[in-house]
Amino acid sequence: MAHAYTPGLKVVETALVRKQRRLPLAGEVLVEKGDKVKALDVVARTFLPGNVETVNVANKLGMPPEDIPKYMLVEEGTQIEEGQVIARMKQLFGLFTSKAASPVKGTVETVSNITGQVIVREPPMAVSVTAYIDGDVVDVVGSEGVDVECVGTFVQGIFGIGGEAYGEVKTVASGPRDVLAPEDIGPECEGKIILGGSLATAAALKKAIAVGAVGVIAGGFHDRDLRDFLGFDLGVAITGHETLGVTLVVTEGFGEMPMAEATFELLACCEGMFASINGATQIRAGVIRPEIIIPRPGEIMAKVGAEEEDESNLEVGSRVRVIREPYFGKLGEVTSLPVELQVLESESKVRVLGVKFDAGGKDVIPRANVELIESGRR
Amino acid sequence: MELSDVKTILATDCGSTTTKAILIKKEGDEYRLQVRGEAPTTVEKPAEDVTRGVLNAVGEVEELTGRKLIADHKVLVAEGKDEGVDIYMSTSSAGGGLQMMVAGVVKTMTAESAQRAALGAGAIVMDVLASNDGRLPHQKIEAIRRLRPDMILLSGGIDGGTISHVVELAELIGAADPRPRFGAGFQLPVIYAGNKVARPIIEGTLGEKTSLYVVDNIRPVLERENLGPARNEIHNLFMEHVMAQAPGYSKLMSWTAVPIMPTPAAVGAIIQTIAEREGFEVIGVDIGGATTDIFSVFQKVFNRTVSANLGMSYSISNVLAEAGLPDIIRWVPFPKSQLDERDLRDRIRNKMIRPTTIPQTLTELVIEQAIAREALRLAFVQHKELAVGLKGIQQERTISDAFTQTMTGETLVNMLTLDMLVGSGGTLSHAPRRVQAALMLIDGFRPEAVTFLAVDSIFMMPQLGVLSTVMPDAATQVFERDCLVRLGSCVAPVGNGKKGQTCLKITADWPGRGHVEEEVKYGEMARLPLAVDERVKARLDPVRPFDLGHGKGQTLEAELEGGVAGVIFDCRGRPLNLPQDETARVDALQRWLAALDVYPNHGSSEAA
Incomplete structure (x- = not known):
């Protein structure tokens, strides 16, 4: 296969970032093309059909289903209140009365003379979407949402938990190799997005929640801590719906992993700036990566999100990062790209590359086990 | 032409x-x-x-x-x-394949038939709704809305039977007002394959809210399943609704001479073709990055299951979550003291987030293959639970049946009668040594008596499957000559005995070795080389209490077939129990790996 390597994640200082903000179904768009919006502004809203409750009227009245229309007090489409009697039957000249009441407020949707069930739909639920980033509305997507664009710093993580969050960046680690410990996090982190170094421990995350921090960014996170923190072993990597009180964005992987220096320096430079982050990750078809967006009006260097991405090729001299044991996390430079397949220690026969590590030493490793590092991409 | x-x-x-x-x-x-x-x-x-x-x-x-x-x-x-x-x-x-919800009245009867129909058509079944599944109506509605399937298969009731339950399910589907995954402006396709008497009412309930298609009942009478019409309609709708909405597929459909098939349906087609031609009982497995599909033909009945969250990259962490770390480590031939649990968990997670990476060191390969064994085992457990006879039917019993106490709905999978076990997917097809694939299949599936093992060389079963629908001869020829890598026969006596006792005696005239009389002890494995296409008539004498399908201690005259892994004699017993003691376990694994020459240095490399 021509492209055997994994393209890296984006780490861009100033990029044109475009985000589509869409309702789950058609509704009302509250802004217009050209409007300036803030991250927390509501840009569109709609009403989802309410939940439904079924009332087994035939059972409650003790009659065959085909007879229930005769005893219904309300018709399909009628608005009813919680506890309102919707069917009644008098027996023995009115001495005994059987009745069925609605358990919820809502609308009678169907009355079935086959099953004897009445379906009551609760009032619609309001759903809205915010702009997510400070920027401009550049497109309106029918009655479903908008595209919001900003110029800013854009960093993709490899894994995250928790949904969208907003706050100022606060650098707590002194460098990309620092482990973020609970004692590093104080009351000054309230409402902030904490920048850590190589590892965020479960204890540090708990402390972040305790002081009211909204997000944590770190190079690595231990799987065992993830289990302890979530309370279960995460099976399938589809995250973003957790409501643990903090959003975590991991930039490198599992374990203690120094954050890539370029990533750390870039984020550290954004100290005090307002950022939007999202831990939502989907490692499946339709891959979604966690992200950090920091609006910074200025010169545009790359486009992200809206435009087609170019594929880049490995070349001798390319900067790479190893993404599998035994050299996980090491940086280096490609020294050779042999065409022939080579046999590894595991006896697998694969395409390889020669690499000279920045920290000294060299080896031959599978092409599939490196990520390309280049400007605008890590 | x-x-x-x-x-x-x-x-x-x-x-x-x-x-x-x-x-x-x-x-x-x-x-x-x-x-x-x-x-x-x-x-x-x-x-x-x-x-x-x-x-x-x-x-x-x-x-x-x-x-x-x-x-x-x-x-x-x-x-x-x-x-x-x-x-x-x-x-x-691509794009997640065909994703369906199925609904039936009774969970173990019509709902299970609907599940088999959808799986056999190549779908991933996202949820099974049943009147008796224990969920409240609003929970079922919430599930329909949340999952956004490509289509729903609704079944329930035998023809002429009660209609109220299936109508109730239809009312719930209608109340959910479901939307398909692709094509926001389209109505969700719903296939009704239930009691034919209920058709007019179902049309009244769902006709306007969904895109409704009516086919013959999948369970017209309790004693018979009729899955064909529902499966055909699923394939038609896959083309018309799902594929037509996916990016570029309209163009692709105009290029192809025959309809585009869902990949698993195509693999099922080639497996069925082979089983029918050879009169075989067969199991096929495709272990992928996200899912593991298992196909089987037993008693001429085809079954397919997909374990949507068991796989070797995207889903590798779920294998860890479901099997648990101890069950993975038990296949690793090093003492636990050499494995840092925290490090191992992180390594597995890192494979999940960077799924295209490959093991460079031997230790990494050994660990990945240990995980594959558990993924195969867990997927096979799920397969056996669904590949069952019809439940709830009346059985005619003879006096001998009264002693065996067979029940309805027992699994059709019978490892003693299994003729062929075929593996595919990167972990099996690309294992550096073919005997590694053979041992992963044996440890994952635990074949019994005599079973022939093979792997798909470059995973071309899907293409051969779609070819088999129009040119079965061509598909079979390529399958036999170019697709299958023949690993060889595996002989595995059933039963457990005492350590050190003889389990199996083998007598045969073996190519290149002359007259062979070998004994394999209980708890051991052995391998005799036998080249591809070579066959040996062997006398196999299991020693009591061991059994090769003809009774304890009864001789089996069998024709053993060669392959790149030779003939493997697995005398570890069935059920297969690994030693509980740590030292004994590592010692046993090292002996088995050495006997079959599975890894260089018996799997030892960098300090794990």
């Missing part, structure tokens, strides 16, 4: 990550694989057009053969010419 005149066939499989193309040519009277090419699938951004990946993969075939296969940005079909191909066809599982 008559199909008998077809000389060149191009077939592609658009997988979730890779699109694979194969070129088949007729040489004399026989169809043979020429070359294959592959390229990343392009269903998602930035390309969002499946045909780009197809053309890239076909372009690789073009380069390798020098034959012009692409013209005007499309596959060149030019019957009988020196360029292009006579016929082009494709399968697809």
Whole structure:
């Protein structure tokens, strides 16, 4: 296969970032093309059909289903209140009365003379979407949402938990190799997005929640801590719906992993700036990566999100990062790209590359086990 | 062009990550694989057009053969010419494949039949709704809304039976007002395959809210399943609704001579073709990155299951979550003291988030293959639970049945009668030593008595499956000659005995060895080399209490078939119990690996 390597994640200082903000179904768009919006502004809203409750009227009245229309007090489409009697039957000249009441407020949707069930739909639920980033509305997507664009710093993580969050960046680690410990996090982190170094421990995350921090960014996170923190072993990597009180964005992987220096320096430079982050990750078809967006009006260097991405090729001299044991996390430079397949220690026969590590030493490793590092991409 | 005149066939499989193309040519009277090419699938951004990946993969075939296969940005079909191909066809599982919900009245009866119909058609079943599944109505409605399937199969009731329950399910589906995954403006396709008496009421309930299709009941009477009409309708709707909405598929559909099949349905088709031709009982497994599919034919009944969250990259962490770390570590031939649990968990997670990486060191390979054993085992447990006879039916019993106490709904899977076990998917097909694939299959499936093992060399079963629907002879020829890598027979006596006792005596005239009389002790494994296509008539004497299917201690005269892994004698007993004691376990694993020559240095490499 021509492209055997994994393209890296984006780490861009100033990029044109475009985000589509869409309702789950058609509704009302509250802004217009050209409007300036803030991250927390509501840009569109709609009403989802309410939940439904079924009332087994035939059972409650003790009659065959085909007879229930005769005893219904309300018709399909009628608005009813919680506890309102919707069917009644008098027996023995009115001495005994059987009745069925609605358990919820809502609308009678169907009355079935086959099953004897009445379906009551609760009032619609309001759903809205915010702009997510400070920027401009550049497109309106029918009655479903908008595209919001900003110029800013854009960093993709490899894994995250928790949904969208907003706050100022606060650098707590002194460098990309620092482990973020609970004692590093104080009351000054309230409402902030904490920048850590190589590892965020479960204890540090708990402390972040305790002081009211909204997000944590770190190079690595231990799987065992993830289990302890979530309370279960995460099976399938589809995250973003957790409501643990903090959003975590991991930039490198599992374990203690120094954050890539370029990533750390870039984020550290954004100290005090307002950022939007999202831990939502989907490692499946339709891959979604966690992200950090920091609006910074200025010169545009790359486009992200809206435009087609170019594929880049490995070349001798390319900067790479190893993404599998035994050299996980090491940086280096490609020294050779042999065409022939080579046999590894595991006896697998694969395409390889020669690499000279920045920290000294060299080896031959599978092409599939490196990520390309280049400007605008890590 | 008559199909008998077809000389060149191009077939592609658009997988979730890779699109694979194969070129088949007729040489004399026989169809043979020429070359294959592959390229990343392009269903998602930035390309969002499946045909780009197809053309890239076909372009690789073009380069390798020098034959012009692409013209005007499309596959060149030019019957009988020196360029292009006579016929082009494709399968697809890109974009998540076919995702369905099924509903039936009784969970273990019509709902289970509906599940089998959907799985057999190549779908991933996202949820099974049943009147008695224990969920409240609003919970079922919430599930329908949340999951957004590609289509729903609704069944329930035998023809002429009660209708109220199936109508109730239809009312719930209607109340959910479901929307399909693709195509916001389209109505969700719902296939009704239940009690025919309820059809007018179902049409009244769902006719306006959904795109309703009515087919014959999948369970017309309690004693019989009729899955064919529902499966055919699923395939039609897959083309019309799901594929037509996916990026680039309308174009791809216009290129192919036969309808695009869901990849698992195509694999099922080739497995069924082989089982029918050979009169075999067969199990096929495809262990992928996200899912593990298992196909079986027992008693001429085809079954397929997909374990949607058991796989070797995207889903590898779920294997860890479901099996638990101790069950994975038990297959690793090092003491636990050499394995740092925290480090091992992190390594597995890192494979999940960077799924395309491959094991460089031997330790990494050994750990990955240990995880594969558990993924296979867990997927097979799920398969056995669904590949069952019909439940709830009346059985005629003879006096002998009264002693065996067989019940309805027992699994059809019988490892003693299994003839062939075929593996595919990267972990099995690309194992550096073929005997590694053989041992993963044996440890994952635990075959009994005599079973022939094979792997799909380059995962071309999907393309051969779609080919088998129009040209079964061509598909079978390529399957036999180019697709299958024959690993060899595995002999595994059933039962457990005492340590050190003789389990099996083997007597045979063995090619290159002359007259052989070997004994294998209980708890041991052995391997005798026997080349591909070589066969040996052997007398196999299991020592009581061991059994090779003819009773404890009863002789079996069997023809053993050779392969790249030779003939494997697995005398570890069935059920297979690994030693509980840590030292004994590591010692046993090291002995087995050495006996079969599975890894260099018996699996030891860098400090784990």
